Amino acid sequence: xxxxxxxxxxxxxFMRLRWISAGLxxxxxxxxxxxxxxxxxxxALDFTGGVGVELRYPQAxxxxxxxxxLERAGFDNAVVQTFGSGADLLxxxxxxxxxxxxxxxxxxxxDAVAKAASLPGNPAEKRSSAEISPQVGKExxxxxxxxxxxxxxxxxxxxxxRFEWKFAVxxxxxxxxxxxxxxxxxxxxxxxxxxxxxxxxxxxMGYSINDTIVVFDRVRENFRGMRASPREILNASxxxxxxxxxxxSFVAFLTVLALYIYGGGSLQGxxxxxxxxxxxxxxxxxxxxxxxxxxxxxxxxxxxPKAKDxxxxxxxx
Numbered sequence: 252x253x254x255x256x257x258x259x260x261x262x263x264x265f266m267r268l269r270w271i272s273a274g275l276x277x278x279x280x281x282x283x284x285x286x287x288x289x290x291x292x293x294x295a296l297d298f299t300g301g302v303g304v305e306l307r308y309p310q311a312x313x314x315x316x317x318x319x320x321l322e323r324a325g326f327d328n329a330v331v332q333t334f335g336s337g338a339d340l341l342x343x344x345x346x347x348x349x350x351x352x353x354x355x356x357x358x359x360x361x362d363a364v365a366k367a368a369s370l371p372g373n374p375a376e377k378r379s380s381a382e383i384s385p386q387v388g389k390e391x392x393x394x395x396x397x398x399x400x401x402x403x404x405x406x407x408x409x410x411x412x413r414f415e416w417k418f419a420v421x422x423x424x425x426x427x428x429x430x431x432x433x434x435x436x437x438x439x440x441x442x443x444x445x446x447x448x449x450x451x452x453x454x455x456m457g458y459s460i461n462d463t464i465v466v467f468d469r470v471r472e473n474f475r476g477m478r479a480s481p482r483e484i485l486n487a488s489x490x491x492x493x494x495x496x497x498x499x500s501f502v503a504f505l506t507v508l509a510l511y512i513y514g515g516g517s518l519q520g521x522x523x524x525x526x527x528x529x530x531x532x533x534x535x536x537x538x539x540x541x542x543x544x545x546x547x548x549x550x551x552x553x554x555x556p557k558a559k560d561x562x563x564x565x566x567x568x
Contacts, residue, residue: 283435295445455528
């Protein structure tokens with residue numbers, strides 16, 4: 252027995268809401284782009300550089316306690332990681348904002364960090380302290396942009412091959428809409444944007460395009476098997492995949508929510524971007540991608556089997 256949230260044959264007229272959904276989507280894009288243009292991102296150490304301090308303890312320390320101690324001492328947003336043995340910690344801090352602060356200042360910051368990170372009966376010993384160059388972060392940001400362009404081009408090629416160019420254009424616009432909205436949230440909220448968040452944004456693209464392709468696949472099947480107008484076929488396709496879409500999104504959201512709650516501070520940014528991406532991606536596959544198909548003038552001729560498909564169909568018994 253197949254589990255369904257909605258009735259077996261829901262008949263919601265989603266295309267009737269296409270102008271409302273287009274207006275809301277456009278408003279979200281404007282707000283997101285405005286936030287990125289005016290406020291910018293709160294880039295983390297991965298992109299800005301800073302100071303790295305290596306600490307050693309007589310016994311393995313509790314990382315969360317060390318992080319709390321550093322925050323109380325004024326070292327906000329410090330990244331605390333274990334490395335080597337369990338008794339070694341690497342603490343990364345934002346670079347000082349004053350010009351020319353290096354050398355002795357880096358050493359003094361390391362001493363202050365070691366003092367603040369010491370625990371009762373388990374003092375921290377500073378092993379080294381050095382500047383972290385932001386050049387690595389710049390290269391990673393550039394690589395992230397290149398990867399995004401590669402994914403977009405790959406999506407266009409794949410969907411154009413599997414469907415038609417109108418489907419490819421609609422899917423890419425819907426996917427870019429999701430990415431811009433999620434990125435805009437981090438700009439407006441001021442939450443740290445680090446490499447894990449960048450990875451989460453990239454995963455949003457994959458989730459969004461996967462959900463859209465499921466709906467588009469049903470659209471293609473219905474165009475070939477139904478005698479109805481494009482609007483009716485698009486509505487039927489969304490309704491037929493609605494239970495699958497909602498159930499899959501809900502399960503994925505629960506998984507990422509658990510990561511957000513129990514994954515620790517270092518993974519919260521990635522989980523936050525994925526949670527937003529799942530919600531926005533689910534809505535865009537229904538309220539953005541399909542209306543775009545309708546406005547692009549998709550028709551039965553766009554989805555007729557190609558020559559190789561016809562030959563395969565003729566060979567079937």
